[in-house]
Amino acid sequence: MSATAPSSAAGPDPSPQPWVVLKFGGTSVSRRDRWDTIGALIRQRAETEQAAVLVVVSALSGITNALLALIDARVAGDSVLADQRAEAIVTRHRQFAEELGLEPEAVLGTRFAHFGNLLADPRASAAPADWRAEVLAEGELLSSALGVAYLRAGGLDLNWIDSRDWLRAEPQPLRGEEAERMLANCDLRPDPDLSARLLGHGRLLLGQGFIVRAVGGGTALLGRGGSDTSATCFGAVLKALRTEIWTDVPGMFSANPRRVPEARLLARLDYEEAQEIASTGAKVLHPRCIHPCREAGVPIWIRDTDRPDLAGTVIAAAADSVPGVKAVSSRRGIVLVSMETIGMWQQVGFLADVFARFRTHGLSVDLIGSSEANVTVSLDPSDNLVSTNVLEALSADLAEVCRVRTIAPCAALTLVGRGMRSL
Secondary structure, eight states: OOOOOOGGGOOSOOOSSOEEEEEEOGGGGSSHHHHHHHHHHHHHHHHHSOOEEEEEEOOSTTHHHHHHHHHHHHHTTOHHHHHHHHHHHHHHHHHHHHHTTOOHHHHHHHHHHHHHHHHHSGGGGTOOHHHHHHHHHHHHHHHHHHHHHHHHHTTOOOEEOOGGGTOBBOOOTTTHHHHHHHSOOBOOOOOTTHHHHHHTTOSEEEEESSEEEOTTSSEEEOOTTHHHHHHHHHHHHTTOSEEEEEESSSSOBSSOTTTOTTOOBOOEEEHHHHHHHHHTTOSSSOGGGHHHHHHHTOOEEEEETTBTTSOOEEEESOOOOOSEEEEEEEEEEEEEEEEEOGGGTTOTTHHHHHHHHHHHTTOOOOOEEEOSSEEEEEEOTTTSOOOHHHHHHHHHHHTTTSEEEEEEEEEEEEEEEESGGGO
16 A cells, blocks of 8 residues: 655654544444555554554444434433434444454443443433533444454554543633533644653554543534544644545545536645635535644645545645636535614624624624625534524524524535636
């Protein structure tokens, strides 16, 4: 297996022990042959580049959705259905352990017991955010335990770590408990001793994506798709040579290749271009994952686990800035909030008042369109906890200053490129 690094993607000056961070998503950790690929990549990075390697993994494909369905059953008071769904999750992991040639109880018995205790926890009936975060974290904790056991059985000196011991959430006092637990942001303050402390656990480590230590202790989540963000946060705080995102496609394309067969693979992007493409609908990278590496100057690779020798996409600071449209992307599930009043025309402070109300409800505005008597904004559910209750409370608040209407679901179509106005 080759998949060596292009010289133009070199990261920041390496520390005495350089790091490479590898992230593998749900489809990449759900098959034995792909775990063989993961093991080969770890060996290659460690031996060829003399790097310490930190692997970040997602839950098995479909498990996070299964855990959400289990929580829904608990909230609905259907204990029979909840127990059935819990048993299906345990069975899935038992079967995969056997497929990997492992003894399920020896590898996962402790985790299964903890999972059962969580479901029997008195908090389960009310399902507060801290309990839901702990339940959803079980997917990554189970998959990481399986992966380490399998690769160690194959002779790889790989050690398991709990990502919550190394990544912490930053306070979000304006967003409330729900957002702090379910849509956390990583604390990226420099920690010069982090690399040395991690090396105390070994040069080859495997931890979980998606989960961080909450501000007040316990578990917080980085939102759906948060494993990408975990990997780039680790890459940023370790000043890694690069962060590699391994998935089921070879990189970012000029359009969705499943809908547009003529779409081109984008070999190089700068951080800003990648951010726009990810934020406007591309599913390859989570939009929140680019910022940490951009701030730290750490390149991001996107590669295909099934075809590791393909060059993929490199995201770094220096990229060709040729005027033109680089990509077309789309998003669905967007919520529009239309605010209308004649009184806003030339009224000082109207927009400040309106956006303060969005802030009060912990909502981040995405796109804005305005006229003399109307302002319409979009809310992206990937960046906001946009529930019916939140929208109702926001509408009631906005109704004090304007006529408000929410429109959902909507779609957004975006052209991404540079110098497009000159074309």
